[in-house]
Amino acid sequence: FRVSSFAEYGRLSHLDKRELRYGAAVSDDEYEKDSVADFVLWKARKPEDGENFWESPWGQGRPGWHLECSAMCREYLGDTFDLHSGGVDLIFPHHENEIAQSEAANGCQMADHWFHLTHLLVDGGKMSKSLGNFYTLDQIEAAGFTGADVRYVLISAHYRQSLNFVARDQEGNETFPALAGAHHALERLAKFEAALKQQGQVDDSTGYDDLRGLPREEQGAFAAAFDGLLNDLNTPDALGHLFSAIKEVKPETLTSEEAARQWRGFRHVIEALGLALPEVGGEVAIPDDIRALADKRFSAKSAKDWATADALRDELGALGWVVNDAKDGYELVPK
Structure with missing residues (x-):
């Protein structure tokens, strides 16, 4: 793909394509290029590829790294789709090249929105499968935590903010302070909800979607949590509003009707954040x-x-x- 032929090249990463020929990232593909930024769409088969090849009008070969992603997007999402996500390290060249080849082929915008996440950290360094410093859910559960704890940790930081997942104690042993904090936060939310449900005489079968069409002042103390979600998906801000509302709302002082209304607002936020609250009254798991x-x-x-x-x-x-x-x-x- 000759990037000079695509006028919009560089718009995602805010790069000037006139300067790309002087870039530091030079591909080792053995093909002629007008610019070091040009990239391969289809790679001819080499003996060392083994069985990793497909027949094509251009002979045996395989798609380039960028093309396989464009092919999957087009197959399952169509020529244009709402949201494309990925790690911040993929903005350039991978996502820039996806845009170029997809829009050149389809004649329309590839994605309406792009969503790039910063990496999880382990001891201040990037968590990576290639580095071997990653953790499986089985390992997390063996340490006494749940998938719900993991989800809470992930949304407790903004998606463009690095998050240190693992720390070490004075003896160098791995600890999970963020997961421990998440576990306690979820228990606090669960206890609060139990108090609201008891005061409001509601249960899990009670609906809560009826709040969506109400004026803001009638939605209860928890409506402010959606301000964060509507502002660049700011989940930590939403959690901050959620806990501020918990401090403000005292279930035992509410009438049954008021408690039921506040519970519907609370449950709406919990569902929007995808949080699974633990059962109240059970023994606390100690890692x-x-x-x-x-x-x-x-x-x-x-x-x-x-x-x-x-x-x-x-x-x-x-x-x-x-x-x-x-x-x-x-x-x-x-x-």
Whole structure:
């Protein structure tokens, strides 16, 4: 693909295509190019490709990296679709090249909106499968957390803001403070909802969609959460409004009708954010790393090593847990 033939090349990444010939990223494809920014649409088969090839009017070969994505988009979404997402590192050249080849072939705009996400971090570095520093859901569940906890963590930061997923304690062991905080936040939301439902005499079968057509002042304290969602999908802002409303609304002071109305507003926000709240009243799951820190603190306290015990209490507090000492042990309570 000769980028000089596509007048709109560079509009997504705000690049001047006149300067692209001097770019640092040079492909190692063995094809003649007018510019280093030109890219391959179809690669002829090489012996080392093995069985990775297809028949075509141009002979055996395979699509270029960018073309395979355009082909999938066209097959399943059509020539033009609403939203294209991806990591921020794909803006150039991958998404820029997708636009060029798709719009040149189809004669219309490829996507109406583009949505680019910043990366998750592990110890301050990018989480990547190629680096081997990624985590599976099985590993997360083994640490005492749920898929709902993971979702909460992901929406607690703006999609264009980096998020540190894993930290390390004083001994270098992996900890998940963000997941611990998410777990406690979801429990807090669940307890609040239970109080609202009891006061409003509603249950899970009660509808809540009827709020959408009401004037703003009649939608309850939780309507402000949608301001964040409507502003560049600002999910942390929406969560901030949600918890501000929780502080404002006191279920026990409301009439049954008022509590039911506030619950419908609350449930509408929870559903919009895709949050799954835990059951209220069950035993709190304590992650293994939190339990290990608490045991270590108890040992230090038993040995009258007060400095270490205090330091570990502070560390547990930073991870979202309160230690209540008892005569023969301790109790861990989420903040």
